[in-house]
Amino acid sequence: MKTAENNSKLPDDFKSFKTEIKVASPGRINLIGEHTDYNNGFVMPAAIDKKINFRFRKNNTKNLVRIYSETFDAYVEFNLQKITKNINSWENYLLGVIDEIQKLGKQLQGFDCILKSELPIGAGISSSAALECGFAKGLNSLFNLDLAQMEIVKLSQRAENNFVGSNCGIMDQFASVMSKKDHFIKLDCESLEATFITAKIEHCKLLLLNTNVAHNLANSEYNSRRQECETAVAVIQQKYSAVKSLRQVSFNMLEEFKEEIGAISFKRCLYVLEENERVQETEKALRDGNLQTIGKLMYASHRGLQHQYEVSCPELDFLVDFSEEKTFIYGSRMMGGGFGGCTINLIEADKIDAYFEEVKKVYQEKFDITPTAITVVPDEGTQILDNRK
Numbered sequence: 001m002k003t004a005e006n007n008s009k010l011p012d013d014f015k016s017f018k019t020e021i022k023v024a025s026p027g028r029i030n031l032i033g034e035h036t037d038y039n040n041g042f043v044m045p046a047a048i049d050k051k052i053n054f055r056f057r058k059n060n061t062k063n064l065v066r067i068y069s070e071t072f073d074a075y076v077e078f079n080l081q082k083i084t085k086n087i088n089s090w091e092n093y094l095l096g097v098i099d100e101i102q103k104l105g106k107q108l109q110g111f112d113c114i115l116k117s118e119l120p121i122g123a124g125i126s127s128s129a130a131l132e133c134g135f136a137k138g139l140n141s142l143f144n145l146d147l148a149q150m151e152i153v154k155l156s157q158r159a160e161n162n163f164v165g166s167n168c169g170i171m172d173q174f175a176s177v178m179s180k181k182d183h184f185i186k187l188d189c190e191s192l193e194a195t196f197i198t199a200k201i202e203h204c205k206l207l208l209l210n211t212n213v214a215h216n217l218a219n220s221e222y223n224s225r226r227q228e229c230e231t232a233v234a235v236i237q238q239k240y241s242a243v244k245s246l247r248q249v250s251f252n253m254l255e256e257f258k259e260e261i262g263a264i265s266f267k268r269c270l271y272v273l274e275e276n277e278r279v280q281e282t283e284k285a286l287r288d289g290n291l292q293t294i295g296k297l298m299y300a301s302h303r304g305l306q307h308q309y310e311v312s313c314p315e316l317d318f319l320v321d322f323s324e325e326k327t328f329i330y331g332s333r334m335m336g337g338g339f340g341g342c343t344i345n346l347i348e349a350d351k352i353d354a355y356f357e358e359v360k361k362v363y364q365e366k367f368d369i370t371p372t373a374i375t376v377v378p379d380e381g382t383q384i385l386d387n388r389k
């Protein structure tokens with residue numbers, strides 16, 4: 001594979017790019033339900049109005065793929081018959097998608113793609129799922145592959161699991177593809193049944209505060225959390241054979257195995273069971289328009305992630321602690337895998353600017369890092385756009 005560091009290597013014919021298919025693929029937020037997806041539990045994500053934009057065209061070759069990332073000002077080419085892992089991480093999401101499409105027996109031909117992202121990387125808003133799903137959806141249209149929406153979700157997740165090597169659950173890809181404007185999805189990750197709930201948050205907005213840190217523990221700790229939960233399930237299963245995941249484990253059952261599974265696994269599992277309940281309660285509170293309750297559940301979720309699941313970090317905790325003192329912020333919690341990235345805050349809209357100035361100052365003083373604010377709105381999942389615009 002050839003990788004060029006700057007667009008001086010960009011083929012001349014990219015300068016007059018006649019787009020055949022245009023795709024916008026969103027990042028996602030998660031109101032509540034963290035680290036529950038791979039435990040077959042409940043999550044409540046939504047796609048957002050910040051996206052990765054793709055333009056595709058066929059290039060009349062059998063096997064040549066040419067991709068230009070405007071965001072990284074990087075150009076790559078590769079051969080469809082020689083898909084191998086690359087050292088540059090962003091390309092692997094795309095290579096992984098091609099690999100999974102080919103494994104399904106679908107035929108691709110040479111094509112060109114230009115992409116441009118509005119999504120910060122490592123912020124916990126799943127730029128990776130946006131990349132996979134947008135790419136898969138674009139290829140589906142360009143080559144009439146006849147892939148259903150759910151196949152796009154699943155092959156994108158497999159691309160990340162098998163090719164990139166990150167053992168993620170299904171939440172991010174599901175949200176990126178299936179979301180509806182102005183709605184949260186309550187997703188049952190066991191049955192994959194989705195309930196769409198209107199994001200009725202009245203005078204409030206959803207504000208993401210990016211810590212602008214990404215501690216490199218994230219991947220290894222993610223995998224060890226999965227392992228701790230799976231080990232507990234394996235122990236419980238020996239007595240209760242119907243237990244296939246934490247989803248079938250009740251609080252009483254968990255208590256029964258407290259000694260056997262050990263203190264660490266016990267608190268991880270307890271967190272998951274409690275978080276699943278919080279998602280159910282959040283659904284009710286959203287339907288009732290009860291922002292106070294939603295906010296309390298968000299804080300409780302954060303404290304669980306901080307003390308029981310132990311995937312937070314000082315920067316995230318600081319932002320959540322600071323917001324908890326403010327009456328105009330109903331709820332705040334870390335979002336995504338943890339160890340950095342964003343907090344999601346349910347905040348009165350007219351307070352955002354002043355609050356950000358205040359929190360920026362104290363955060364900078366403490367960590368010598370400037371945080372970033374992103375206001376988001378729940379939006380449509382991955383879309384094919386009119387390519388004339």
Ligand code: GLA
Pocket residue numbers: 033034035036037038126168169170171172336337338
């Ligand atoms: C990452 C993963 C998701 C999910 C979250 C934690 O975003 O990709 O599948 O597990 O972490 O909720």
